[in-house]
């Protein structure tokens with residue numbers, strides 16, 4: 267009774283230790299990936315990929331990777347003890363049993379590449395499914411308005427079918443590999459060693475009792491080996507994911523040291539080339555911007571204006587020479603470069619949180635600073651009416667388009683950075699409000715780089731430079 271209780275308690279401890287280990291590893295990986303995603307990684311061209319990685323792929327890593335590693339470790343211990351005990355009876359018969367059990371394992375190596383390919387295909391299909399689902403949820407109002415329900419459901423079904431097919435194919439391959447490895451284990455791993463053992467008994471090298479001992483122990487050799495093979499196959503499905511984790515580790519160790527930049531003097535672009543999604547945009551572009559100047563960038567839609575603003579911040583790559591105060595931007599820590607700019611986005615993003623949080627984004631600002639930013643962005647009437655704790659809703663669903671834009675403008679005023687990048691910053695505002703915001707932007711004394719399609723001739727005349735990007739190369 268006491269023995270059984272002790273064994274059960276050991277089993278209980280094993281469950282606790284295993285789950286604690288899985289939790290610790292999962293948390294470390296999630297923290298590392300969150301850091302890479304938020305701090306270090308490039309802006310994703312397709313958000314569904316990191317989304318799927320953080321959810322589905324990391325789950326697969328837990329079930330097929332971390333859990334398999336623990337199982338392999340546990341079974342290895344049983345295996346080592348069983349082999350040691352069997353050697354005590356007869357080392358040669360034990361060797362034949364071990365070789366017979368290892369042979370199928372070597373053959374299992376052949377299935378690794380196809381398993382890799384199928385796991386990659388499953389991961390891609392998974393990303394597409396997550397992307398479709400995300401699209402559908404954020405565009406549900408549009409889908410319903412235009413009665414696109416049937417098409418939307420069909421698209422989602424199509425990607426979920428592709429994902430489930432990918433999963434089935436991957437599991438089929440793993441399952442088939444397991445079945446045929448078992449067949450080999452039973453034949454090469456069991457029948458041959460049995461025959462050899464009988465020969466050893468007949469030649470008087472071992473006793474029947476010794477052979478029975480080895481046969482008993484062979485279960486503790488073959489079974490752990492089968493479980494280890496299955497674990498290795500499962501672990502192999504996570505190799506792509508582990509490769510991504512290693513890249514994340516590399517990017518998170520940025521060795522560039524902080525260089526004193528001092529106050530901003532110039533931004534110099536020489537022979538700059540930009541591309542996005544494989545498409546060449548600006549070519550051989552040159553521009554020098556002095557601190558405090560007001561620049562208007564003009565070009566047709568899709569030319570690459572927004573891309574240029576992101577590249578100035580260092581959030582998208584650019585080829586050529588980009589210097590900040592004469593220092594190569596590539597030599598600056600990304601954070602130092604980012605800290606020079608506040609970006610008023612063409613399509614602002616709002617958190618499903620209060621007005622206050624949406625302005626401060628968790629930063630430490632005094633109430634006076636908040637009120638001042640809201641006043642300059644002409645958001646003060648909204649604040650007076652709704653209060654700072656007003657819930658903006660998912661991506662600003664509880665605000666008008668113009669109010670969302672003014673929250674974005676207020677954010678830019680609040681952070682007080684030397685350069686304001688304004689991407690169609692007042693496109694949702696009426697002329698009077700747009701003029702008032704421009705008055706504030708120009709009065710700030712900051713460098714303003716604005717991208718806009720509709721700016722009146724009077725306002726255009728107030729800029730230091732109006733650059734037509736189509737003529738700038």
Ligand SMILES: Nc1ncnc2c1ncn2[C@@H]1O[C@H](COP(=O)(O)OP(=O)(O)OP(=O)(O)O)[C@@H](O)[C@H]1O
Pocket residue numbers: 310311312542543545547565566567568569570571572573574612
């Ligand atoms: N995330 C992305 N992935 C791939 N290509 C993109 C992405 N975003 C934009 N592009 C492409 O890059 C090109 C430049 O886009 P960008 O937004 O910089 O143009 P823009 O000049 O600001 O246009 P607009 O005046 O319409 O805002 C376009 O052809 C666009 O299709």
